[in-house]
Amino acid sequence: MLGALEQDVAVGAVTAPDGGSDMLAAVRAITDNDLHPIVNQIDREGVYPDAVMRALGAAGAYSQHVGAEPRLDLATEAMAIVGEECLSTSFCMWCQNAMAWYLANTPNEALKSKMLRAVSTAALGAGTGLSNPMKTFFGIEKMRLKGVKADGGYVVSGTLPWVSNIGEDRYFGAIFGSDGGDGPPVMFCVDCSAPGVSLSQNASFTALEGTRTYAVKFKEHFVPDDMILADPAGEFVRDIRAGFILMQCGMAAGLIEGCLQIMRQTDKSHEHVNRFLPDRPDAIAEKLAALKEEVVMLCQTPYETSDDYFRAVLKARLAGSDLSLVAAQAAMLHAGARGYLYEAPAQRRLRESYFVAIVTPASKQLAKMLHDMDA
Ligand SMILES: Cc1cc2nc3c(=O)[nH]c(=O)nc-3n(C[C@H](O)[C@H](O)[C@H](O)COP(=O)(O)OP(=O)(O)OC[C@H]3O[C@@H](n4cnc5c(N)ncnc54)[C@H](O)[C@@H]3O)c2cc1C
DSSP states (O other), X not given: OHHHHOOOSOGGGGSOTTTXXXXXHHHHHHIIIIIGGGHHHHHHHOOOOHHHHHHHHHTTTTSTTSSSSOOHHHHHHHHHHHHTTOHHHHHHHHHHHHHHHHHHHOSOHHHHHHHHHHHHTTSSOEEEOOHHHHHHTTTSSOOSOEEEEETTEEEEEEEEEEEOSOOTTOEEEEEEESGGGTSOXXXXXXXXXXXXXXXXXXXXXXXXXXXXXXEEEEEEEEEEGGGEEESSOHXXXXXXXXXXXXXXXXXXXXXXXHHHHHHHHHHHHHHHHHTTSSSOHHHHHHHHHHHHHHHHHHXXXXXXXXXXXXXXXXXXXXXXXXXXXXXXXXXXXXXXXGGGSTTOHHHHHHHHXXXXXXXXXXXXXXXXXXXHHHO
């Protein structure tokens, strides 16, 4: 399959030449016209928004951050626009963006030229399975994938319980521990249809059901050298981690903006009583504006290695999680009984908001990382 997708790496062709405004306008139109009508199907029936994801790819939503001058701010803003309507779709965008980010940064030029354009235009669907290693690097759990060196590559076994935005014809980035698990981490690209890789969907979720989330089992799966993203992966992970985390702020910003819209809508009829609630839209909007400004600033230097920079990235991500929870609760309280109806946006946003706070790095991990850095 890869052979058929092989193209030059000049993704600049789909990178917005106009500072991003055309791309963002196209993302807004797709969100309003194509995504809005199906949000409850995504949420309640687990429908995956395939056509929307592809249209966003064609509009350039996943290619802003992969050129010579990565515009992580634009990638993040596109996710925020979509997230105003639907967190599942915004999260799927993040999955696609994360894999494009790995490919844009890999020293494996052959893999990059085979896959980057296809992933950054969504001709090829892609995801990321880094939750477990991201927790492993910060002392929270053990590496689930174990690899041993073999002729021309590695043999990998283990299970990742949740990987989203994938399927039999898709790819994702993952990390195994070499030397049977305890050696240096190695990052690789998984072909979901390769021998020794099997996908299963045993769980159903309280939100984010339409995200094509699978458990992925590796049984003596052979990873050829040409599918290696970084070996060893330590420095590579240091390079990509700020972008990985900052782009998640797009999910948070979109969700918070969607909650503000609910609050303002209900204020039209209930401002006389809503104004006694503790968390009001103007105060939340002010915090959101400050957060977005901070994220745009941090997006300018994703490869910066200072502790101060990384601490600021973690704090922005944590602030996004915290404000998502506050905004979603406030939206629910503003909406009242109307928000409690089965298909009301307020109760959906409330369920979605917890995902911002639990997806790796979860709030508790971010707090631990900040604590460990300060210790
Ligand atoms: C809808 C959804 C989509 C996700 N998509 C991705 C993705 O695309 N890529 C990715 O890398 N991660 C994904 N995750 C995982 C996510 O990022 C977190 O790692 C996960 O929510 C656990 O984090 P935690 O901080 O709660 O873990 P902790 O509280 O520290 O630990 C919980 C541990 O228990 C394990 N666990 C709990 N319940 C189960 C279960 N039913 N089956 C197997 N193991 C279990 C977890 O894997 C984890 O190791 C997804 C999770 C969800 C709920």
